[in-house]
Amino acid sequence: MADVKQSFDPHVLIAPAAGLLELTIEPQWENAIGTNLAMMAQAAALVGSFPLPDEMESALLFRPL
Amino acid sequence: MAADLLSGTASAMARAVAGGECSAVQLLDAALTAIDSGNQTLRCFTDLTLERARTEAAAVDAARSAGRPLGPLAGVPYGVKNLFDLAGVVTRAGSLINRDNPAARSDAFAVSQLVAAGAVCVGAQNMGEYAYDFTGENAHDGDCRNPHDLAHMAGGSSSGPAAAVAAAMVPFSLGTDTNGSIRVPSSYCGLFGLKPSFGRLSRRGAFPFCASLDHIGPLARSVEDLTLIYNALLGADPLDPAQDARPASAIDFASLADEPPLRIAVAGGYFRERCDPVALQAVDAMARSLSVSEQCELPQAARARAAAFVITASEAAGLHLTRLRERAADFDPMMRDRLLAGAMAPVSWVMQAQRFRRWYQLRLAELFRHFDVILAPATPTTALAIGQQTVQLDGESVPARQAIGPFTQPISFAGLPVVTVPYWPAGSGLPIGVQVIAAPWREDHALQVAQQLQQSGVSRVRIAKPYSLSGSSDA
Numbered sequence: 001m002a003d004v005k006q007s008f009d010p011h012v013l014i015a016p017a018a019g020l021l022e023l024t025i026e027p028q029w030e031n032a033i034g035t036n037l038a039m040m041a042q043a044a045a046l047v048g049s050f051p052l053p054d055e056m057e058s059a060l061l062f063r064p065l
Numbered sequence: 066m067a068a069d070l071l072s073g074t075a076s077a078m079a080r081a082v083a084g085g086e087c088s089a090v091q092l093l094d095a096a097l098t099a100i101d102s103g104n105q106t107l108r109c110f111t112d113l114t115l116e117r118a119r120t121e122a123a124a125v126d127a128a129r130s131a132g133r134p135l136g137p138l139a140g141v142p143y144g145v146k147n148l149f150d151l152a153g154v155v156t157r158a159g160s161l162i163n164r165d166n167p168a169a170r171s172d173a174f175a176v177s178q179l180v181a182a183g184a185v186c187v188g189a190q191n192m193g194e195y196a197y198d199f200t201g202e203n204a205h206d207g208d209c210r211n212p213h214d215l216a217h218m219a220g221g222s223s224s225g226p227a228a229a230v231a232a233a234m235v236p237f238s239l240g241t242d243t244n245g246s247i248r249v250p251s252s253y254c255g256l257f258g259l260k261p262s263f264g265r266l267s268r269r270g271a272f273p274f275c276a277s278l279d280h281i282g283p284l285a286r287s288v289e290d291l292t293l294i295y296n297a298l299l300g301a302d303p304l305d306p307a308q309d310a311r312p313a314s315a316i317d318f319a320s321l322a323d324e325p326p327l328r329i330a331v332a333g334g335y336f337r338e339r340c341d342p343v344a345l346q347a348v349d350a351m352a353r354s355l356s357v358s359e360q361c362e363l364p365q366a367a368r369a370r371a372a373a374f375v376i377t378a379s380e381a382a383g384l385h386l387t388r389l390r391e392r393a394a395d396f397d398p399m400m401r402d403r404l405l406a407g408a409m410a411p412v413s414w415v416m417q418a419q420r421f422r423r424w425y426q427l428r429l430a431e432l433f434r435h436f437d438v439i440l441a442p443a444t445p446t447t448a449l450a451i452g453q454q455t456v457q458l459d460g461e462s463v464p465a466r467q468a469i470g471p472f473t474q475p476i477s478f479a480g481l482p483v484v485t486v487p488y489w490p491a492g493s494g495l496p497i498g499v500q501v502i503a504a505p506w507r508e509d510h511a512l513q514v515a516q517q518l519q520q521s522g523v524s525r526v527r528i529a530k531p532y533s534l535s536g537s538s539d540a
Contacts, residue, residue, distance in 0.1 A: 022390055060419050
């Protein structure tokens, strides 16, 4: 997978994101959440490093009824 | 008679009931005896619907006695993953939290279709919490065990559905598949499993996981059974916003053998890396049986898996956000920590993954101009041991939970129909599956090739008996 910037520390994100989302995070959960966030960041970096043309639309689709 | 039939196929059971060789009530009693004897060990079923099952079986027998026409699955007992609504049953979706919900007021659409086909629902089955799982482990209902070797995982998240079929409790089950949750347990338990095209079958009444990727489908003991059940599940449902509007025809199983040969290739590159040699042995055995020598490359499969991972975590987190706020401690810790991380993911990650999904869809459509069917491993290894933390793949130690779905995720990400076919390596006590992948909406192609593989004998189901370490026998 593509490397995420060394400066990214997922643990820094947890407290402010939890506040924004009104989530209560127990201290003993933080390591596992950080590990999962780091894995997501790696996956997102791999996807994000792939060049897509501007006109490539999202696969989400809405159909009026 | 009924007990013998219980180790066979759903098709054979339906024929026996229609022919008067066995009653639906007798089949039901045999299924309940098998469940009673093995469920404590295997943990396949979480809820039994005894009253409902007796009513449905008696109705089938009464209809036969009166000379009324019977449905194609008349009298065949089955179970459903416990995320499907069953009227009068609380839909637990593998969780502790949902047990506080009221009982479902009506059946899921798919269950209603099976009722119309005459099948007899015996209960709801164990699964990974909220379907976010490949292992079959469950902190609330206990780990579902692999009936071929109790020390190993059944695979998830449709763990109970798979183990119950492999252990001859019921001949088929209804499962769901978002990233591999029908195909992984089919591989681990040695079954035929069908994940249809995304949008083909209504998901209404199935508790969601990730709406962008959720599918429903059957796990069974033969390709004929998959076809029969798939046909029964077909039906337009205007209340499922994800169902595709194009009409779907029933597949004529008997005519599959007369169809012209298809253009088949083996998936190369990504799908031949980071897996146990036994996974490649299985694919190559299938390819030899079909006289297939060509390889093809699914472009950017690793990125497809990564994009599926991002979409799944964030979309599922959005679904569960209120529960994460109010009852985070009541989740299985493995699920909770992944969902909390998913809730914190930037939206731009998800949107980029959805844009990549469109690109990937278009590239695979080009690939299917050259091939009708692609063969790939279903899982990198046979069933991992329960509690196993790491696995060695290509000389590298990989976390076990990351080494289960790498070959299924890039396929469901494109919404392709897949039949998982079982393979038993020589001398092995555990099976492994191969994905028979077709172009969108061509379930018939996947079933046609699966049937060829079953007919040649290279792919076959073995029934585990009797959930000890005493081995397995052919279905």
